[in-house]
Amino acid sequence: DAGVIQSPRHEVTEMGQEVTLRCKPISGHDYLFWYRQTMMRGLELLIYFNNNVPIDDSGMPEDRFSAKMPNASFSTLKIQPSEPRDSAVYFCASTSEQGNEQFFGPGTRLTVL
Amino acid sequence: QKEVEQNSGPLSVPEGAIASLNCTYSDRGSQSFFWYRQYSGKSPELIMFIYSNGDKEDGRFTAQLNKASQYVSLLIRDSQPSDSATYLCVSRGVGRRALTFGSGTRLQVQP
Numbered sequence: 001d002a003g004v005i006q007s008p009r010h011e012v013t014e015m016g017q018e019v020t021l022r023c024k025p026i027s028g029h030d031y032l033f034w035y036r037q038t039m040m041r042g043l044e045l046l047i048y049f050n051n052n053v054p055i056d057d058s059g060m061p062e063d064r065f066s067a068k069m070p071n072a073s074f075s076t077l078k079i080q081p082s083e084p085r086d087s088a089v090y091f092c093a094s095t096s097e098q099g100n101e102q103f104f105g106p107g108t109r110l111t112v113l
Numbered sequence: 114q115k116e117v118e119q120n121s122g123p124l125s126v127p128e129g130a131i132a133s134l135n136c137t138y139s140d141r142g143s144q145s146f147f148w149y150r151q152y153s154g155k156s157p158e159l160i161m162f163i164y165s166n167g168d169k170e171d172g173r174f175t176a177q178l179n180k181a182s183q184y185v186s187l188l189i190r191d192s193q194p195s196d197s198a199t200y201l202c203v204s205r206g207v208g209r210r211a212l213t214f215g216s217g218t219r220l221q222v223q224p
Contacts, residue, residue: 031210042216043157043201056211091156095210100145102212104156 004105006092012111018080021108023092024073033102034067034077035091043091049075082112116140117215119202125221132189134218136202139183143204143213146178148187151199151217160200161187192222 005024013019025032033048047057052069060067064083069075079086089109093102119136126132134148145164149157163169163176163185175188185204189196202215 033211043214045211045213048211050210100147100162101159104158107156 004092004094004103006090006105006108008108009106010109010111012113013082014113015083016081017112018078019082019086019110019112021077021090021092021110023075023077023105025075025092025094026103027073028096029094029099029103030097031095031102032069032075033093033095034075035093035104036088037091037107038088046077079110082110084112086110087112115216116213117202117204119200119215119218121216122219123221124218125223126192127223128192128194130192130222132192132196132220132222134187134189134200134202134220136185136215136218137183138185138202138204138213140204140206140213141180141183142206144207145205146176146185147203147205147212148174148176148185149201149203149214151201153198157201189220192220194222194224196220197222 007022031050034046035043037043046059047067049069067077089107091107092105095102117138147162148160150160151157161176163178166180169176173190177186199217199219201217204213
């Protein structure tokens with residue numbers, strides 16, 4: 001299995017631009033999670049899906065952030081408009097209904113100038 | 114107060130020693146606890162999980178849980194330089210899938 005796949009691995013953009021991060025979970029996993037990691041705040045859960053349905057989006061910082069999961073093998077996290085304080089590493093993770101372990105993707109390092 | 118508290122470190126131990134990593138949690142509803150390891154520039158990976166009071170051993174790693182004291186620890190025996198990483202203490206509530214991460218303890222194993 002290829003594991004959780006994220007793209008792009010690095011993104012540099014200018015303030016005000018739209019940013020779209022992509023994630024392909026491990027095949028057969030029912031849950032997909034989006035996290036953000038910064039030095040100041042550590043690893044924070046933004047939103048998670050179960051069977052493509054958003055379950056908890058209480059961690060989404062504000063309306064500039066949105067996430068979708070149109071099918072079992074693809075999810076996007078969009079930031080519009082982006083701001084310098086959005087600079088962070090964004091991780092996607094997935095797990096199965098019976099599983100305890102969340103498998104993390106390699107992350108997308110986002111820099112907003 | 115963060116829900117899961119860890120000393121940020123760095124915790125420095127000599128090669129071959131026992132490294133002891135600790136964390137406390139504030140939510141008494143937390144049921145399961147996990148230790149993830151994260152190398153610099155990499156993604157977190159699960160080392161162990163524990164949900165019953167007491168000790169759980171897996172190779173060189175032992176996780177300890179004391180729900181009365183709301184305390185979780187990870188012991189690494191015969192520490193190796195390759196163990197040098199940030200260790201994240203993680204909790205999960207009953208019936209929940211969301212994980213709450215501590216800020217991590219950086220471990221340095223000196224050769």
